[in-house]
Amino acid sequence: MSGLYIHIPFCRKACTYCDFHFSTSLKNLDAVSEAIETELQMRHREIPEQLETIYFGGGTPSLLGDHLMKMLETASRFFDLSRLTEVTLEANPEDVTDENLKCWKRSGINRLSIGVQSFFDDDLQWMNRLHTGAQAFDSVQRARDSGITAINLDLIYGLPETPIGKWQENVGRFLELDPEHLSAYHLTVEKKTALDSRVRKGLIHMPADSDVVAQLTYLEDETRAKGWERYEISNFCRDGKYALHNTNYWRGKPYMGIGPSAHSFDGKSRRWNVANNELYLRNLGKNDDWFETEELSANDMANETIMLGLRTQWGVDASEVNRLLGFDHLGDNHAELISFIAKGWVLRDGNRLLLSREGRHYADHIASELFVI
Numbered sequence: 536m537s538g539l540y541i542h543i544p545f546c547r548k549a550c551t552y553c554d555f556h557f558s559t560s561l562k563n564l565d566a567v568s569e570a571i572e573t574e575l576q577m578r579h580r581e582i583p584e585q586l587e588t589i590y591f592g593g594g595t596p597s598l599l600g601d602h603l604m605k606m607l608e609t610a611s612r613f614f615d616l617s618r619l620t621e622v623t624l625e626a627n628p629e630d631v632t633d634e635n636l637k638c639w640k641r642s643g644i645n646r647l648s649i650g651v652q653s654f655f656d657d658d659l660q661w662m663n664r665l666h667t668g669a670q671a672f673d674s675v676q677r678a679r680d681s682g683i684t685a686i687n688l689d690l691i692y693g694l695p696e697t698p699i700g701k702w703q704e705n706v707g708r709f710l711e712l713d714p715e716h717l718s719a720y721h722l723t724v725e726k727k728t729a730l731d732s733r734v735r736k737g738l739i740h741m742p743a744d745s746d747v748v749a750q751l752t753y754l755e756d757e758t759r760a761k762g763w764e765r766y767e768i769s770n771f772c773r774d775g776k777y778a779l780h781n782t783n784y785w786r787g788k789p790y791m792g793i794g795p796s797a798h799s800f801d802g803k804s805r806r807w808n809v810a811n812n813e814l815y816l817r818n819l820g821k822n823d824d825w826f827e828t829e830e831l832s833a834n835d836m837a838n839e840t841i842m843l844g845l846r847t848q849w850g851v852d853a854s855e856v857n858r859l860l861g862f863d864h865l866g867d868n869h870a871e872l873i874s875f876i877a878k879g880w881v882l883r884d885g886n887r888l889l890l891s892r893e894g895r896h897y898a899d900h901i902a903s904e905l906f907v908i
């Protein structure tokens with residue numbers, strides 16, 4: 536399998552908490568979109584197999600207009616798009632209009648990931664989002680009415696000063712809309728964001744861990760009661776409708792990322808494009824100053840297998856980690872592993888190591904303790 540990720544580095548506004556690569560000036564939208572097509576023409580041979588998924592992420596891919604169709608037409612010159620299983624577009628609610636939906640479907644998009652974040656206007660204003668709660672609700676219904684059968688919603692929990700009842704209402708509205716998939720992200724303070732600056736000035740106080748855990752526990756209980764799976768730390772789905780593109784990342788499958796700041800992985804090395812639209816435009820196709828590469832060592836590969844595997848409900852295959860390293864790392868002599876199992880945070884199922892429900896609260900800590908140095 537191979538996945539293609541296309542990064543669209545433009546947004547109309549900067550969300551308070553976001554540290555992704557994007558520009559709020561749209562002046563280079565046409566030029567960068569055309570450069571992305573050029574990059575695809577230059578690099579398509581790096582995907583030797585039939586492409587399985589395409590993911591338009593960002594940034595805000597839903598503001599691409601005609602460029603979306605053009606990019607997919609370019610891709611169709613190199614890949615048989617009729618054999619794609621999943622073509623996802625990230626969309627902001629204000630862009631989910633009947634006209635855009637028709638155009639997206641005609642272009643081949645079969646999965647929409649809608650950046651709802653909250654159904655409350657005051658939360659959305661606080662996040663500096665452009666849409667309202669009503670628009671968020673309406674966008675999902677509109678997408679459903681258009682015939683799109685795979686819809687993801689993004690929601691954010693752990694907002695400051697959010698009573699549990701407000702989060703419960705958000706969860707209730709999401710369940711009422713009955714999408715196939717949910718990505719629920721914990722609000723984290725990323726460096727150099729507006730949120731970071733306000734927290735450092737003491738203008739905003741992040742909620743206590745216990746409040747955040749209560750929100751996540753409520754979400755997990757409510758979704759589980761309705762038959763949903765929490766199949767990855769931040770991702771939930773019903774009826775086995777996993778996000779295929781992202782699931783392949785978590786399973787360590789290769790992918791190619793194009794566009795400014797996009798990352799690629801070929802099974803042995805990583806490559807990442809410059810997170811700067813001007814430099815990308817200036818250097819693409821002329822020299823090698825628009826990307827960097829890194830060969831992964833056996834330790835890097837093993838640590839990544841541990842970190843990604845532990846995030847999923849399928850866990851990490853200890854024998855695969857030991858095979859990558861050439862010695863028995865995750866075995867009965869690993870003191871931290873034995874201690875996590877004793878605490879009930881890590882469960883063992885044959886060769887597989889899985890996080891328990893409680894263990895998922897400490898996923899990053901557990902992974903780093905199991906890393907090989």
Ligand code: SF4
Binds near residue numbers: 546
């Ligand atoms: S969260 Fe999405 S819409 Fe907001 S600034 Fe970041 S990439 Fe843009």
